[in-house]
């Protein structure tokens with residue numbers, strides 16, 4: 001099985017690095033004229049996947065917007081993930097899971113184990129219980145050619161108090177976490193399979209992250225579009241790590257409505273290319 005980092009690189013080479021978020025917000029369902037239920041969420045996500053064909057190679061369903069509908073929402077999420085993967089998209093399940101190791105392992109089995117109903121190509125994870133608590137997930141990911149993106153410096157301003165605080169190492173929490181993740185990718189030829197999530201809403205150096213360390217570490221970058229950052233600002237936000245960033249856009253595309261999705265995606269791709 002090819003490692004996730006290499007699979008990610010080949011998808012980026014073929015389709016570019018923009019990632020489309022699949023977030024059926026209640027407000028978007030209303031705007032699209034869809035019911036605020038599991039079938040409405042299904043319709044929005046499937047329409048977005050159709051429009052994404054040939055435009056992006058990576059999609060990121062946000063589980064929370066499906067979980068709102070309980071079992072019916074989960075059934076739809078399973079179908080959305082399967083449909084996207086069968087169509088050749090790389091699917092990053094934005095689930096932000098984390099716990100003591102034995103429980104984290106079960107999260108890994110849910111989202112990354114081959115044959116699991118929710119099998120995705122990568123998942124997002126939270127290291128608040130220590131990066132080591134995610135080791136069972138990381139081991140599982142390596143075993144099956146999957147990826148894990150660890151929240152490091154998030155796009156929401158409320159995160160900064162914790163993430164920018166300086167730990168005993170003399171480094172910020174975010175800076176230390178980025179360093180610890182980067183160490184796990186050190187032997188990769190290109191990108192490793194363990195990524196970080198670093199929001200685009202302020203320069204990453206403000207969080208004490210050394211961009212030089214991220215050469216082999218894929219960076220999932222939310223915060224573009226709706227949250228205010230511009231794809232054209234990629235280099236000023238991420239510095240020398242800009243080449244490792246997978247920028248994600250969601251509401252700034254989905255708010256264009258079903259008929260405007262393709263044009264919105266093309267406009268975002270053009271901004272990124274420029």
Ligand SMILES: O=c1ccn([C@@H]2O[C@H](COP(=O)(O)O)[C@@H](O)[C@H]2O)c(=O)[nH]1
Nearest residue numbers: 062154155156199222226227249250251
């Ligand atoms: O720091 C983070 C981590 C994750 N997200 C997620 O990304 C999308 C952003 O959606 P937009 O509509 O493009 O703002 C959403 O699913 C968040 O949960 C984030 O925004 N920031």
